[in-house]
Amino acid sequence: MKQLRKIAERTVETLLTASGAITTLVIFLIIVFLFKEGLGLFNSPVVEKGYVLCVHEKNSVADLTAYQIKQIFDAEVENWKALGGKDEAIELFRFEEIFNHYPEAEFGEDYQYLPDKLGEYIRHSSGIIAFLPKRYAPVDKPGVKTLREAQIRITDFFFGKEWMPTSTPAPLFGVLPLIMGTLWVSFFAILIAMPLGMGVAIYLSELANERVRKILKPTIELLAGIPSVVYGFFGLVVLVPFIQQLFDLPVGETALAGSVILAIMALPTIITVAEDAMRNTPRAMREASLALGATPWQTICRVIIPYASSGISAAVVLGIGRAVGETMAVLMVTGNAAVMPRTLFEPVRTIPATIAAELGEAPAGGAHYQSLFLLGCILFIITMIISITAEVISKKQHHAV
Amino acid sequence: MKTIMLTAVSLLLSLSFVQAQRIKGSDTVLPLSQKEAENYMKIDPSRTVTVTGGGSGVGISALLEGTTDIAQASRKIKFDERQKLQAKGKKVQEAVIAYDALAIVVHPSNKVTHLTREQLEGIFTGKIKNWKELGGADLKIVPYARETSSGTYEFFKESVLKNKNYMNGMMSMPATGSIIQSISQTKGAIGYVGLAYLNKDVKAIHVSYDKGATYTAPSVANAKNETYPIVRPLLYYYEAGSEKQVKPFIDYILSPEGQKTVREIGFVPVI
Numbered sequence: 102m103k104q105l106r107k108i109a110e111r112t113v114e115t116l117l118t119a120s121g122a123i124t125t126l127v128i129f130l131i132i133v134f135l136f137k138e139g140l141g142l143f144n145s146p147v148v149e150k151g152y153v154l155c156v157h158e159k160n161s162v163a164d165l166t167a168y169q170i171k172q173i174f175d176a177e178v179e180n181w182k183a184l185g186g187k188d189e190a191i192e193l194f195r196f197e198e199i200f201n202h203y204p205e206a207e208f209g210e211d212y213q214y215l216p217d218k219l220g221e222y223i224r225h226s227s228g229i230i231a232f233l234p235k236r237y238a239p240v241d242k243p244g245v246k247t248l249r250e251a252q253i254r255i256t257d258f259f260f261g262k263e264w265m266p267t268s269t270p271a272p273l274f275g276v277l278p279l280i281m282g283t284l285w286v287s288f289f290a291i292l293i294a295m296p297l298g299m300g301v302a303i304y305l306s307e308l309a310n311e312r313v314r315k316i317l318k319p320t321i322e323l324l325a326g327i328p329s330v331v332y333g334f335f336g337l338v339v340l341v342p343f344i345q346q347l348f349d350l351p352v353g354e355t356a357l358a359g360s361v362i363l364a365i366m367a368l369p370t371i372i373t374v375a376e377d378a379m380r381n382t383p384r385a386m387r388e389a390s391l392a393l394g395a396t397p398w399q400t401i402c403r404v405i406i407p408y409a410s411s412g413i414s415a416a417v418v419l420g421i422g423r424a425v426g427e428t429m430a431v432l433m434v435t436g437n438a439a440v441m442p443r444t445l446f447e448p449v450r451t452i453p454a455t456i457a458a459e460l461g462e463a464p465a466g467g468a469h470y471q472s473l474f475l476l477g478c479i480l481f482i483i484t485m486i487i488s489i490t491a492e493v494i495s496k497k498q499h500h501a502v
Numbered sequence: 503m504k505t506i507m508l509t510a511v512s513l514l515l516s517l518s519f520v521q522a523q524r525i526k527g528s529d530t531v532l533p534l535s536q537k538e539a540e541n542y543m544k545i546d547p548s549r550t551v552t553v554t555g556g557g558s559g560v561g562i563s564a565l566l567e568g569t570t571d572i573a574q575a576s577r578k579i580k581f582d583e584r585q586k587l588q589a590k591g592k593k594v595q596e597a598v599i600a601y602d603a604l605a606i607v608v609h610p611s612n613k614v615t616h617l618t619r620e621q622l623e624g625i626f627t628g629k630i631k632n633w634k635e636l637g638g639a640d641l642k643i644v645p646y647a648r649e650t651s652s653g654t655y656e657f658f659k660e661s662v663l664k665n666k667n668y669m670n671g672m673m674s675m676p677a678t679g680s681i682i683q684s685i686s687q688t689k690g691a692i693g694y695v696g697l698a699y700l701n702k703d704v705k706a707i708h709v710s711y712d713k714g715a716t717y718t719a720p721s722v723a724n725a726k727n728e729t730y731p732i733v734r735p736l737l738y739y740y741e742a743g744s745e746k747q748v749k750p751f752i753d754y755i756l757s758p759e760g761q762k763t764v765r766e767i768g769f770v771p772v773i
Binding site: 151171212268338353439458 | 559581582585588627641642644649650655656665666667668670671672673674675676680683684687688689690691
């Protein structure tokens with residue numbers, strides 16, 4: 102009988118160890134996968150994969166940055182002179198247009214004459230820039246020059262200010278507006294949530310009587326259980342028009358709307374953790390303070406808050422963590438415009454919202470897909486820093502005791 | 503217990519013997535295909551048609567891998583997709599099952615009622631910033647677009663912007679429903695939605711593609727007689743080899759009864 106119990110105990114122990122090991126391994130694998138997919142981006146060419154840009158042989162321009170290519174194809178730059186070439190108008194040419202210039206039959210059964218035709222067309226137009234699939238590009242034909250294939254640079258990714266992942270021929274992956282947008286919205290969310298959360302926490306732990314506390318605390322914890330999409334819906338239908346009317350703005354979907362929604366969502370975390378820290382103040386300290394003649398308010402300010410300060414900081418940091426990673430609610434109320442945030446009254450786009458909105462149809466393995474994974478890595482690093490900070494701060498609290 | 507097993511096995515067997523058809527692709531076409539499939543199966547319960555979404559590109563690559571019989575698409579097959587199919591020895595057939603018109607919508611209080619393609623291009627590429635420039639009130643223009651992943655986003659870019667990029671910092675909404683919601687509560691807003699989504703909360707704009715000579719309102723009738731310019735075909739692609747298998751369903755959609763459903767869903771009938 103004893104033996105049997107021993108065996109049972111050992112099995113349970115092994116199972117527990119195994120589940121712990123598996124969880125760790127899975128998390129580790131997810132992180133490896135995330136970074137592996139993301140870092141592939143810097144091996145991708147600036148021009149869409151499988152395509153090249155061709156110009157006339159006599160054109161002196163040899164390579165173009167992604168931003169220049171975008172300007173050319175948006176017709177914002179219309180002369181080669183602006184790009185260091187000679188004074189000549191730029192003629193845009195997309196691959197499909199070749200079918201308007203020659204009858205289908207001339208390309209041969211398997212399109213084997215297509216490169217010749219493309220070469221011929223390019224030779225006859227000196228200001229041309231042609232966006233062609235590599236398979237059919239007239240690379241070695243006379244009169245054609247292929248632009249050098251550059252790779253996406255790390256600086257362009259981290260310091261670029263334009264996020265246009267589906268722009269052809271050259272997508273722009275500048276994540277700075279997205280990172281700034283995320284931090285911007287979270288920062289103001291905490292600025293709103295912190296005083297509010299602290300107030301409620303102090304009230305709950307020090308001033309409220311037992312009956313009120315018993316009702317209020319579960320209610321606040323319930324807030325954390327509401328699905329974020331419900332918050333988002335509330336934000337879009339109630340908060341957004343309200344903000345728009347209150348400040349007389351052209352659009353209601355602003356960083357402010359996002360911050361307010363995030364503040365509401367971060368409140369339960371902040372209140373619960375801060376209140377627990379305050380209630381952990383030893384009864385002896387509290388009573389000693391009161392016995393010395395301090396008023397209850399003085400006790401709160403001078404004894405309890407300093408004692409619980411590390412717990413309160415941990416609460417705030419955890420609140421920030423909640424805000425940074427929040428996706429759905431923000432996606433619905435911030436307008437998702439990828440611009441550098443300057444005021445609270447303009448739309449912003451956050452990293453989680455970008456991933457959620459775009460991953461669905463980004464072609465697997467492509468540059469867009471990889472850039473979204475890299476965004477995931479950035480988000481992961483931000484939240485990791487936050488949770489390590491929270492850990493360090495709450496450790497400090499234990500030392501104090 | 504035994505009987506349950508037997509029924510399960512026989513059910514599985516019967517399912518695989520019935521001519522099952524799989525349709526995959528564009529989310530725009532999804533509601534239409536679903537409704538058509540439902541009605542089609544009602545006529546003869548032994549037929550099975552399963553419909554899934556995922557996007558036009560997803561559908562065509564599924565056709566390439568042979569995991570679907572019909573790829574539904576809200577855009578024409580791209581040249582390199584056709585190439586890939588050909589490289590695998592597959593010849594694709596195309597069938598237009600309906601048309602979809604995109605309506606340009608603004609806030610009901612907006613005085614502007616007519617816009618040309620060039621003006622729309624200016625608005626969505628960020629060159630025109632105030633309604634005053636278009637004869638409206640002194641109000642900032644707030645353009646709304648769909649998310650970059652949607653087929654509607656691509657089609658609008660192709661048709662109206664002539665392949666130019668949207669302006670930097672475009673407001674992008676995750677669904678057509680949220681575009682309607684946002685436009686109805688933002689005075690300076692402009693956006694685009696499928697014809698089927700038009701309602702009282704927003705005002706549709708008359709559009710001109712010939713520099714202002716003729717303006718047309720978005721409606722099923724105007725899309726059908728080809729006077730309304732922002733129209734795209736909704737397509738089915740299938741392998742020539744499996745024509746016998748998929749033809750009955752496509753014929754059903756193109757029949758008067760099937761086209762009635764097209765109209766009910768809010769698309770423009772082919773016939």
